[in-house]
Amino acid sequence: MYIDSHAHLEGKRFDSDRGEMLARAKEAGIEAILAIGIGDGPGTLDCAIKLAEQQDSGIPHLEKHEMWGTPSFPQQPRLYATVGIHPHEAGLAKESDYEELAKLAEHPKVIAWGEIGLDYYYDHSPRDVQKNVFVRQMEMAKTAKLPIVIHCRPSDNSEDAWDDCLDLIRDQWSGSGLGGILHCFTGTWPHAKRALDMGFMISFAGNMTFPKAQQIRDAAAQVPLERVLIETDSPFLAPVPHRGKRNEPAFVAEVARQLGELRGVSQEEAGLLTAQNFYRFFSLPENANSI
Ligand SMILES: [Zn+2]
Ligand SMILES: [Zn+2]
Numbered sequence: 001m002y003i004d005s006h007a008h009l010e011g012k013r014f015d016s017d018r019g020e021m022l023a024r025a026k027e028a029g030i031e032a033i034l035a036i037g038i039g040d041g042p043g044t045l046d047c048a049i050k051l052a053e054q055q056d057s058g059i060p061h062l063e064k065h066e067m068w069g070t071p072s073f074p075q076q077p078r079l080y081a082t083v084g085i086h087p088h089e090a091g092l093a094k095e096s097d098y099e100e101l102a103k104l105a106e107h108p109k110v111i112a113w114g115e116i117g118l119d120y121y122y123d124h125s126p127r128d129v130q131k132n133v134f135v136r137q138m139e140m141a142k143t144a145k146l147p148i149v150i151h152c153r154p155s156d157n158s159e160d161a162w163d164d165c166l167d168l169i170r171d172q173w174s175g176s177g178l179g180g181i182l183h184c185f186t187g188t189w190p191h192a193k194r195a196l197d198m199g200f201m202i203s204f205a206g207n208m209t210f211p212k213a214q215q216i217r218d219a220a221a222q223v224p225l226e227r228v229l230i231e232t233d234s235p236f237l238a239p240v241p242h243r244g245k246r247n248e249p250a251f252v253a254e255v256a257r258q259l260g261e262l263r264g265v266s267q268e269e270a271g272l273l274t275a276q277n278f279y280r281f282f283s284l285p286e287n288a289n290s291i
Contacts, residue, residue: 002256002271003278004033004077004249005203006115006149006183006231010047013235013246021248022076028250031275032078034231036115036149037104041089042097045104048081052109055079077249080282081109082149084116090133091125098140105144111282113141114149115183118168120161121153131168138172147281148173148180150200152187162191166198174198179281184233189219196227201281203229206239206247209258221262229281230255230274 004025014021025033037048055076083104085093105113116137118130125133141148150169154161173180179199184207185192192202202223208216220228230252232239238247239254253267260270279286 001268001275002028002030002230002252003275004030004232004234004252005181005229005274005278006036006205007033007234007249008038008236009033009035009051009079009234009249010039010044011235014248019076021250025077025249026075028253029271030077030249030252032080032278033249034080034082034112034149034278037081037083037110038086038089038115041085041092042094045083045085045097045100048079049083049104049107049109052079052081056109079109080111080284081107082112082114083107083110084114084137084149085133086115087117087119087130087134087151088122088124090130093133098136101137102140102144105140105146110146111284112149112181113137113144113146114181115151116141116148117151118161118165119151119153120155120158120164123155127164131164134165134168135172138168138176142173142176142178145178147178150180150182150195151184152182159187159191162187166191166194169195169198169200181229181281183231184237185219186213186216187219188215189222192219192223196223201227201229201277203231204255204259205231205233206237206243206251206255209240209254210243217258217262220259225263225265225273226277228259228274229277230259230270 035048039047152165181201183203184205234247256270257267260267
């Protein structure tokens with residue numbers, strides 16, 4: 001049993017076989033997926049909610065038929081959703097987008113706010129804007145009583161974004177008691193430790209399986225097992241042996257295999273442990289058919 005705690009399922013790369021892809025995930029033992037709702041930025045912030053809603057209605061809405069390939073796939077992992085503006089699109093955020101986010105955050109399928117944070121690698125938005133949009137969304141997540149999903153990527157050979165990100169979380173968020181997830185963790189153990197001390201879960205992705213990713217494996221070997229999650233970040237970052245291909249939630253089993261190797265447990269145990277961590281962190285019933 002596995003949970004993919006971070007996947008982007010709404011994009012064009014899944015348009016031709018979204019239903020089959022989700023069926024493959026179920027077949028591979030993926031019980032639930034946290035669908036990230038950043039979309040392409042403002043204008044698409046309801047994308048993950050829509051997917052989760054379609055699933056609940058059983059048969060896809062007719063006008064959405066083309067999003068699913070063949071209609072009606074009852075055998076799918078349960079979908080939960082997030083909403084938020086990614087640091088890449090921070091520069092596009094308008095007042096009306098924040099108003100929309102506040103409304104979307106009340107949807108029963110939404111269990112977290114994100115992914116939000118800082119990306120100094122691409123710098124698609126100016127850093128001061130990224131910080132402002134990050135802080136504003138932390139305030140909104142507090143009001144909505146939702147944990148946050150953090151995206152943090154420093155510039156090359158630097159820890160700049162980690163220091164800024166963790167400082168902002170300390171100043172603006174740690175008092176909320178709501179915690180969050182450092183998604184696709186690529187930092188060092190001291191970064192993980194700072195976040196753990198502020199109530200965060202650490203989520204590892206397929207890049208943990210890459211030969212050069214020793215720093216990530218070193219951190220994954222130390223994070224207390226009850227604070228670890230696993231994810232695919234689909235359609236990006238496919239793990240070995242699928243590296244270079246489109247990633248999909250079924251491949252989260254490979255992340256579990258790598259985590260298991262590092263921690264001396266089986267792939268299945270790593271899956272079960274991280275699934276239980278997910279349910280506990282979000283206070284979700286383990287065998288709910290819906291929420
Ligand atoms: Zn990310
Ligand atoms: Zn992501």
